[in-house]
Amino acid sequence: MITQKNEKKQATILEIVRMSTEDGPGIRTTVFFKGCTLNCAWCHNPESISIKKQLQWVGSRCIGCKTCLEVCKQNALAFTETGLLIDRSQCTGCGDCAAECPGTALELMGKIWSLDDLVEEVIKDRAYFKTSDGGITISGGEPTMQAGFAGAFLKSLRQKGLHTALDTCGQCNRDALDQTLPYAAMVLFDMKLIDPDAHKRFTGHDNKRILDNLLYVANYIRSHVYPSALWIRTPIIPNATATPENINGIGQFIAKNLSDVVDRWELCAFNNLCRDKYLRLDQKWVFHESELLTKEEMDVLTETAKSSGVDRKIVFPTGSTRMESSETEEKQEIQQKVGGSNVDFCFCRPKLT
Ligand code: SF4
Numbered sequence: 001m002i003t004q005k006n007e008k009k010q011a012t013i014l015e016i017v018r019m020s021t022e023d024g025p026g027i028r029t030t031v032f033f034k035g036c037t038l039n040c041a042w043c044h045n046p047e048s049i050s051i052k053k054q055l056q057w058v059g060s061r062c063i064g065c066k067t068c069l070e071v072c073k074q075n076a077l078a079f080t081e082t083g084l085l086i087d088r089s090q091c092t093g094c095g096d097c098a099a100e101c102p103g104t105a106l107e108l109m110g111k112i113w114s115l116d117d118l119v120e121e122v123i124k125d126r127a128y129f130k131t132s133d134g135g136i137t138i139s140g141g142e143p144t145m146q147a148g149f150a151g152a153f154l155k156s157l158r159q160k161g162l163h164t165a166l167d168t169c170g171q172c173n174r175d176a177l178d179q180t181l182p183y184a185a186m187v188l189f190d191m192k193l194i195d196p197d198a199h200k201r202f203t204g205h206d207n208k209r210i211l212d213n214l215l216y217v218a219n220y221i222r223s224h225v226y227p228s229a230l231w232i233r234t235p236i237i238p239n240a241t242a243t244p245e246n247i248n249g250i251g252q253f254i255a256k257n258l259s260d261v262v263d264r265w266e267l268c269a270f271n272n273l274c275r276d277k278y279l280r281l282d283q284k285w286v287f288h289e290s291e292l293l294t295k296e297e298m299d300v301l302t303e304t305a306k307s308s309g310v311d312r313k314i315v316f317p318t319g320s321t322r323m324e325s326s327e328t329e330e331k332q333e334i335q336q337k338v339g340g341s342n343v344d345f346c347f348c349r350p351k352l353t
């Protein structure tokens with residue numbers, strides 16, 4: 001019988017996203033844990049980095065009633081010319097202001113979930129897991145930061161016959177992996193930068209522990225029935241990870257150490273949809289002005305990956321690319337015809353075979 005060490009009954013969860021096609025095979029429900037062990041400069045979910053609950057203000061929804069100022073016992077809120085100012089050193093994350101805000105302009109990010117409630121919530125989606133060969137993915141943030149709960153959650157889902165995936169950045173201790181791996185049908189593992197100095201510069205840590213853990217996961221897969229699959233994911237970030245040297249270096253590492261266990265290597269194109277998230281958290285984002293990569297740039301990096309020594313068939317580019325002027329004209333033409341304004345063109349995720 002499998003025993004669960006340090007089983008925790010509660011965790012701080014940022015969000016539950018349903019109908020995801022981005023986080024493993026089939027259609028999935030992804031549970032985003034709050035709190036991360038890395039601090040990537042390009043992070044697309046800045047609200048997931050801190051494990052604490054955080055308040056955000058969406059100015060476009062605010063009706064200026066100032067109820068929040070009256071409700072806050074900490075005096076953490078004030079209105080200025082530029083909008084609502086949150087004194088984050090005073091805010092305790094109690095959520096009273098968000099609960100009373102008539103415009104839903106205030107949102108508290110991070111909610112404590114009990115194990116039983118979270119399991120009950122995600123198994124509601126059983127119907128589409130079944131029809132699509134999908135399941136549940138735990139992501140973040142970094143889910144192994146709350147490993148006791150994460151392992152117990154995966155274990156419970158496994159006992160119900162559901163497919164589970166652990167999405168990890170790999171910056172965790174061995175014990176956290178031991179608590180989660182036995183209950184994950186597959187692992188999605190990030191490899192961002194092969195150069196340790198660059199890794200430290202962009203994420204706050206070098207990649208030694210991450211690469212060691214990746215080799216540990218690979219050995220675990222070789223010697224256990226569960227997990228049975230490993231996907232590597234590389235975010236393709238302009239002026240950071242999006243260089244042929246980096247992609248070639250990661251490819252060589254996979255080819256040398258992991259060729260027998262890696263089923264898929266995804267190159268995930270940068271997007272800038274998270275700009276507003278940084279603004280709402282009063283944070284600056286160094287990639288604020290960065291544009292999406294062009295299709296040609298992604299094609300070059302995809303070909304670099306395919307030529308790095310790995311099996312060419314495991315390399316998949318995902319995400320959106322920047323439209324060039326001719327494409328933009330074409331898009332405008334389509335938008336005029338369909339009356340829409342925000343049509344975008346993406347790579348389609350190829351179906352797993
Ligand atoms: S309570 Fe909500 S709507 Fe009213 S001022 Fe505060 S943020 Fe704006």
Ligand code: SF4
Nearest residue numbers: 072091092094095097
């Ligand atoms: S979450 Fe609580 S402490 Fe923070 S601003 Fe709102 S009412 Fe004040």
